[in-house]
Amino acid sequence: MELAQMEEVGFLKYDGEDATKGVIDAASAGSALIGLDEAIRFFNERQSSEFARLDYQIPVKIGEGSWVAVVLGGVGLVTTAFALGYAKKAGEKLAENDIGEKTSGEILKKSMSAIQSLIRLIKHTKQNKDWDTKNIQWKNGNELIGIPNSRGEHVFIPFEHFKWISEAPRKILVRVTEVVSTKRILSIGVKEDGGFDEVQITPDEKLFFSGTDIEPDEEDFLFPELEHGQRVKLEGKLTRGNESSNSVGFEYQGHILNCIPDEGSIVQYKPALFLKCVVEGTITRLTRKRNVAERRPTIIVKRVTPLENDEQHNLF
Incomplete structure (x- = not known):
């Protein structure tokens, strides 16, 4: 090249x-x-x-x-x-x-x-x-x-x-x-x-x-069991959507994880916002640092399956 x-x-x-x-x-x-x-x-x-x-x-x-x-x-x-x-x-x-x-x-x-x-x-x-x-x-x-x-x-x-x-x-x-x-x-x-x-x-x-008043968990290595490249199937709740970054938040065990679609736009997840759901995808911990694992994992999402039904608000 x-x-x-x-x-x-x-x-x-x-x-x-x-x-x-x-x-x-x-x-x-x-x-x-x-x-x-x-x-x-x-x-x-x-x-x-x-x-x-x-x-x-x-x-x-x-x-x-x-x-x-x-x-x-x-x-x-x-x-x-x-x-x-x-x-x-x-x-x-x-x-x-x-x-x-x-x-x-x-x-x-x-x-x-x-x-x-x-x-x-x-x-x-x-x-x-x-x-x-x-x-x-x-x-x-x-x-x-x-x-x-x-x-x-x-x-x-x-x-x-x-x-x-x-x-x-x-x-x-x-x-x-x-x-x-x-x-x-x-x-x-x-x-x-x-x-x-x-x-x-x-x-x-x-x-x-100085970064004062940050959330305490930002200093911890969050969910060490979720390793880079690992395929996962996690139950939680989608909390927000941002079209400009094409990402959604996923509330999992009291923390918000960033989720990026494997393909397409986050609009496909709109029916699942604020609902309990299962997120399937792959963990990445190399979002900002090239050779050091990120403290907070990101999920490259392959599939979202809602576990309940409800009326949704348009966040986009």
Whole structure:
């Protein structure tokens, strides 16, 4: 498989006395790169649920000066050969879905831009979740949503990004922000016409990204008996549906697991929402990290069988 020309699509950068001459300690560098990888993978999955099942790499290069990790994407590399690690068959299947013929650079740039939107929202509201959605404003034909802070001031971000952000874990940016210190500032940049659009996180803002008030079970390895690649038949209840990410929630033994259809749209599961049902499928634990099992399993669903009947509300 030939690799296309690569270009810079965005970066993660640390500036300050503790990042001079492009040098930081190994623990901080490792945390930053893992955190960047996790965040990009999360937003890649929001663009297409196929990314949850594929094993791929996100190429970066480390720059000089300040400590910089530059994200690279292909100029002419469509999703049939995304990044460096797709199997050809998996790539072809991905291209048949909602990503279409976008280049890897376009996909990665969109995910980096969504990370910026999340940072702007958290900085503006000083909250990493539970934002005020009752007093919102709209712009550009409802393409931009304005979220208010405690003073009634609004920050506008793409509505598409906000839908993705609303599904993100509270701790999604903890690894990259924990490297911020009194002598080290974080910048996230996305390439735009004529340069890079940057957003910063200062030491005073670090606490907003700390992931406090998270659910206790998010720290635990949930259901270790559900191993990656295992075929399962589980009884529980479908709790919600999200067409933008083509996923549904599955309440199982007091926890909500993410479910992605093996084929087709989640609309096929609408008759089973809020009902006891049996979900059959395959467990995946590689949704964000490439070589480390996720704490919370995801189910690639083959079949949903309702165990009761009831009137359903339209969540879509």
